[in-house]
Amino acid sequence: MITEPASSSGAPSAGAPGEHAAVELGNVTKRYGDVTAIEDLNLRVEDGEFLTLLGPSGCGKTTTLRVIGGFEAPNRGEIWIGGEDVSSQPAYKRPVNTVFQQYALFPHLSVSRNVGYGLKHAGVGREETARRVDEMMHLMQIPDVGDRRPRELSGGQQQRVALARALVMNPKVLLLDEPLGALDYKLRKEMQFELKRIHREVGVTFIYVTHDQEEAMTMSDRIVVMSNGHIEQDATPAEIFDRPLTAFVADFIGDTNIVHGVVTRIENGHVTVDLGPLGEIGGSTDDAVVSGDRVRVSIRPTDVRVEHGPSGGAVVQDSVLVGGHIAMKITSGEETVIAHVGRGSSFEPGSDVRLHVDSDRIRVFAADQPEAAAEQPAADQA
Amino acid sequence: MSDAAAQVGLPPVTPEVEHEEGKGRGRAFLGIPVIGWMFLFFAIPYTLLFLQSLWKPTAFGVAHDWNLDNYKLVFFGDELSGNIYLPTLLRSLKVGALVTTFSTLLAFPIAYLLAFKIRNSRTRLMLYVLVIVPLWASYLLRAYAWKVILGQNGLLSSVLDQVGLQNTFLSNLLYSQTAVVITMTHIFTPFMILTIYAVLERLPPSLIEASKDLGVGRAKTFMTLVLPLSLPGVIAGATFTMGLSTGDFVAPQLVGGPHDVMIANQVYSQFGATNNWPLGAAIAFVLLGCVAVLIAVSTQAERREQL
DSSP states (O other), X not given: OOOSOOOOSSSOOXXXXXXXXXXXXXEEEEEETTEEEEEEEEEEEOTTOXXXXXXXXXXXXXXXXXXXXXXXXXXXXXXXXXXXXXXXXXXXXXXXXXXXXTOOOOXXXXXXXXXXXXXXXXXXXXXXXXXXXXXXXXXXXXXXXXXXXXXXXXXXXXXXXXXXXXXXXXXXXXXXXXXXXXXXXXXXXXXXXXXXXHHHHHOOEEEEEXXXXXXXHHHOSEEEEEETTEEEEEEOHHHHHHSOSSHHHHHHSSOOEEEEEEEEEEETTEEEEEOGGGXXXXXXXXXXXXXXXXXXXXXXXXXXXEEESOOXXXXXXXXXXXTTEEEEEEEETTEEEEXXXXXXXXXXXXXXXXXXXXXXXOEEEETTSOTHHHHOGGGGOO | OHHHHHHTTOOOOHHHHHHHHHHHHHHHGGGHHHXXXXXXXXXXXXXXXXXXXXXXXXXXXXXXXOOSHHHHHHHHOBTTTBSOHHHHHHHHHHHHHHHHHHHHHHHHHHHHIIIIIOOOHHHHHHHHHHHHHHHHSOHHHHHHHHHHXXXXXXXXXXXXXXXXXXXXXXGGOSXXXXXXXXXXHHHHHHHHHHHHHHXXXXXXXXXXXXXXXXXXXXXXXXXXXXXXXXXXXXXXXXXXXXXXXXXXXXXXXXXXXXXXXXXXXXXXXXXXXSOOHHHHHHHHHHHHHHHHHHHHHHHHHHHHHHO
């Protein structure tokens, strides 16, 4: 269900007049045997943008990146980079460079020869190569490791070498395939800011692949959420969080409760839903629903308020401390709702409580949307 | 230290460390069978053989008369028969080098094909088995097979006759150094394939992709990346092949001519026919020295590659 209006033909659609998109994919399909990795994908990446392809494993995000890099030939569709059709170009001719998941540094070469590898084979002179390598290693803040072998570096340093090696080629677009996946939590946080800084300083278009929604939120100008080989939503991080287009996106981005109900009233896109024992709730929708439809409603745990008092048999099942807040598991009839509350306002398991939901972030989805979201285990990964 | 750990609620670490050390001590005696085996069947026989090489042959046995005459004979020969052993040793090294070169050249493309080009795992398994199958047949059998192929009325000459190429140099290859090299190349190529394949298989495909990503084409990527990174496998296979083929005595005996005798045949005849054990032992130790030097050099080279 692609709700985002995408360019409908294979040819690049006009962005700003007279300007080419950094990357444009037109109706790209890639199959491996019987398995369709990406289906009829349309994507436009603007110049200088930090775009993240986000989704659980197997959603097609890495395949999309590899198609852009030239490592996979699509079965159908066109790839344009900087206004040029590169569909038939091999990887080594495309004006893009990649930071690989496990860095893929050349183990038999020193760090500076790793970074200078591309320049040397492009016929750039020795002095020019040395100058650019040095400059890039300063930008990456690893100026003194040039003579070492990659294996002698820490994970974070190897990451910087991989970035330097790709960026020294002055690519039009930098492709990053889960580059922080191998780092520990703290280093990952640090590198997120580093990547942001580097992106700002070099001004190159970044296309970043990750399954980590937090990472995507922190760094991206725009996030493309993917699932089962198609785009679920293509929007800014805030919009994705506040106005998810599908139940999948709502569930994948941040924590959410998906509860079931029946539409009772619709006014100007504002839908009122009867949630049974949980009462009525108002929310926004982009789906075509009418009164009486069964729908699913996404409620963020932070938007649930818990109060004393018996009402509709809502009972606290469990209450655990999660860092700065308390997560309470509350059941009401057949529905289970997770609420995040401040430390002072917790209730003992077994307490009867009343739930209040008061937010403009409530989203309503038609019930016939694919239920995939709840079954994607990767949705839990942070 | 464990007290401090207990105070801050951490599990005590020291007992576990001791446990680990205890395990290490306990494992030491597991080495005894290996060391015992090596001592009994390696160190003792080699020592005896070395002592033998320092003694003097007599008409019916050995005189325990310490001298270096056997080694002098190996390197410089004597007035009676001239210098025969050193040229044989050099010829053996030459044959070994030829076999190593040819089997490397044959094995590399096959290993490369297996590791990178064949995507279908069943096809790869089949090819892999085809490489290994010759190893199931005895060496002698395979050497005899070459007699059948290379002989005067053999398979090769019959085929050549059929296509009208009678009496070319290919028609009678048997009993020549060429036949020896062909046979041994056939024998050792599978080992070479396996060692090179083992290295190529572990080469992450992302390295090759990274090279292409950096604008380097296929041929250059092979030269600057795949080849240097596969060198440890090539060196290991070459050492193995060089060592074994230099010291081979079956192929020269079966498919070689009278002038293609190799150094191991000399050892064989000193022990088996001439009954001059001290000289045989001396030749064997010179050969052993050559192989030891070879292994030392290749280990050094391999270590440099890995740094």
